[in-house]
Amino acid sequence: MTEPTNPLRTQIVTRLLALGFSKEQIVETKAARSCYGYDATRQNIEPLLALLPENELQVKTILKLATEKGLKIFPRGAGSGMSGGSIPSHDGIIVSLTKMKRILEIDEENMIATVEPGVITGELQEVVSRLGLFYPPDPASLAFSTIGGNVTENAGGPRAVKYGVTGNFVMGLEAYLVNGEKIKCGNKCIKSVSGYDLTSLLVGSEGTLAIITKILLKLLPAPEAVKTSLLAFKSMTGAAHAVNAMLKHQINPSTIEFLDHHSINAVRSALPFTLPDETDTVLLVEIDGPKALVESQSLKLNELFKDEALLLIAARDENEREQLWLARRKLSPAIANIAPHKINEDIAVPLGAIPEVISRLESLSQEINLPIVCFGHAGDGNIHVNVMLDKNDPDQAERGQKAINKIFSITLELGGTLSGEHGIGNTKSAYFDKEWGPVTIATMQAIKKAFDPDNRLNPGKIFPT
């Protein structure tokens, strides 16, 4: 794997070493670089260089140098994204923020944490929970994904039903523009309406506008109690009505996950309890808050659905809670047994449209003759749609592509969106203009241009190329 020396790369490395970077912060060889060219989307493009700055001044140095040389910059967190948001180009520089992982302050009085972008979400949650505090956003990757990545993709998780997504907790940011200059937005104030809300603009911008170096996050008091229940229903419509009934009866779950019948069949045998044969949809409901409230809401849940649900189990302790969650946790590996590959989309629709979208996906599945497995967040309309196929079969691969197009059409017809939590990245950019009209896209592109006139910061993402 010897490769010819690249004079540009050598030049940059020499400069960075002279500017105080250590060798450990520079990923130079072809083999090592290839480990910074992927994320969870099975793409791999090794960059010209990968750099691991340890502080914001080093980020600035990199940006200034890249500006001088006219180089592209690709910010990267844990590289666990599901839409290719951090995939570089061969002539671009990966800036991995994983070494900037300090929790700078936990302001208990104002209940705000100030962190660097490389902090692991789960580790922040652990640290604040020791102080009786709570950072609710819970993307499935929280044990290894970074806050910076969560912010730039505006990641969400099951708890979004009650608490919202990452963006709902970002109070303020510090970030570097592509030319190496710094901007600050937001603050610790609950009410803050001075000027454009650049914080919200940078949240979910997928690293295309600036490199975030400091994040102010809102914290909550930790809930006193959590109660998990599993409900089985005869139909998706029945389950959807149940979700609606919960909300109308002032039951305020933090999480309402659902599994469709394909998902149920995939995990059924691995479960420590027996699901009735006629089960079509399972809901996993979690209620948290003050103990008394959690108890009364759980009783209400039981009263409401004891007749309608085929099965209703309420966990009595942590062990039982874990057993109920098994159904959800075992799902990903279990559905892998249905077919060798899956095309996985994370569409979101308004709550009322869930039964309709599921039934239309069922018809689509019959039409293209491939299983479509749906599960996800029934409480917020975010559905993980998995088209199961064998990509090595060209016919199946073609039908799969066709299915994706149709899934997006159905979603948009029902007032939904291409992505509930993964972002557009480069895997969905080709469909972006299905969702937004030319004027809207042009407006977004004008914003991009104001931040990054030469299109050097994470190019090739979000917008169709």
Added chain:
Amino acid sequence: MTITPLTIEEELKKCVKCGACMAVCPIYRQTGREEMVARGKLNLIEIIRNNEELPPAWIEAVDHCLLCCSCEENCSKGVKITEIIAAARNHQTEIIGLNPIKKGAFALLKNRILSLARVVKLGSLLQWLLWQKLPNHSGLVRRFTLPGIDSKTVIPALPLKNLDDLLKRRQPVPELQPILFFSGCATRFLHPQIGLDLIFVLEQLGFNAITPKKFNCCGMVTWGAGDKSTNRELQASNLKVLNDNAHIKEVVTGCASCGHALKEYDNLPEDCEILDISELLFRHREKLEQLVGSRQITQKITYHDPCHLSKGQEVTKEPRWLLKLIAGDNFIEMRHPERCCGAGGTFGLTHKEISREILKEKTDDCDATGAEIVTSGCPGCILQLTEGAVVSKSSWQAEHPITLLAELLRSK
């Protein structure tokens, strides 16, 4: 341990680069380098494995693995990562050859384990010239500067008599039910007392421990180093002993790594069952509860999960049941008991710096419990923890749970 090149290809394809391994890899935790975590290593192995010339990044990545199985346990796709690493190391030894020190040591293991015993014994006689005993610890630090050995390395005080010697005077108890005891090299040569304690406990439970001298190294260390052929020979010689004793169905060990290795053997005799000592004790819990009675350890103790027991064999409940039985409320869980201690067979010797960083987090977690004894069902972990206690000036000692149980049963 039988994976063929074809299945390696298939295993590599299973990895979807989700990144879950990053959450648990001790090496990634310290280095923060993508090449050092399982998915990065797999990426390198996938793109370069058929290449004769291995780039330094490849060798470094494949070398930096504790084989702790943490990533494997946390992998939703069930990728057999440690098998891939072992296969990659084998690939590397075929191209570059085995490190000469390991080569010599493995030759000794394979052909003349009893000569190895003599080497260790000679060492035990001479060790006092070079090393000095540490107060309160069963370890030694060196007296003078020695080339190639970190001044802070703590080595176990080599016993004058190994387990084989100590067992010469043992009175057999043929009326008891026979059970095979696989002591493993670390217990046999470095910590024979653990072996004696284990045999004593077995006798109390009604078992006569059979300890064939012909048992060889379990092979874990050669497998981990990519020395496939030595590993095969070691397995064959142990299988011969097992087959010669095939009338005894249960084989017990007090070493997490040996248990993990033995359980992975192909062609174990029919009905042969490999058990960690904690699993065996748990099976006979009613009898043990009677034997222990109301006696209880009065010192505070905590427990470190050996990787090859918890992740390798999924044995986590049984040691805890045992510790609760003998210590009651004096048993306290540490934070992250499942995190690797950084020993990883010979990794701790060859990669001192990273190993020490991993160990530091472990000893901090031990210290935080206020425990006087840190237990672990693995002689390798006990060695590493002992070194950790010296380095971090902690007041606890590392012991095998079986030692505490034996002491309790011997007490009045």
